[in-house]
Amino acid sequence: MAKKEEKTNAMRMLDKAKLAYQIHHYDCDDFLSGTQVAQILNEPFEKVFKTIVVQGVSKSYYVFCLPVDKELDLKKCAKTAGEKSVEMVYKLDLEKITGYIAGGCSPIGMKKQFKTWLDDTCLKFDSIYFSGGKRGCQIEMDPKLLISFLHAKTASFTKH
Helix, strand or coil: CCCCCCCCCCHHEEEEEEECCCEEEEECCCCCCHHHHHHHCCCCHHEEEEEEEHHHHHCCCCEEEEECCCCCCCHHHHHCCCEEEEEEEHHHEEEEEEECCCCCCHHHHHCCEEEEEEEEEHHHHCCCEECCCCCCCCECCCCCHHHHCCCHHHEECCCC
């Protein structure tokens, strides 16, 4: 009998909303960089997104999803979030804040839904990849559906 796939919070939420997505699994015993994941999936870096959580001086948390080969511009993030400044959340604090570990942080299914932005380049694609909520698992879906589901916005917040 085939082993039933273990669903993550992200998958359960997408299933409940009846949204179309695909799961892609890959071997991952330890943390892999986003560019390594894109290479394993045989996808261009700009189509595979990483999820980064930042905290503003107001102590509010914000989520930014960007292509794996790009770097956040924290000044642009602060301006986008309406904060004076923001700092990235430390890897060790990520699980306490989101419920996810580094390398498996999905913008969907965090302990609390934070204001979320996707890099506006996501709209160039019919589908993008992002963490499925655990290491070794990526979700592929239409970025417009993801934006709508998360009540997210798009912006430009990467270093050029």
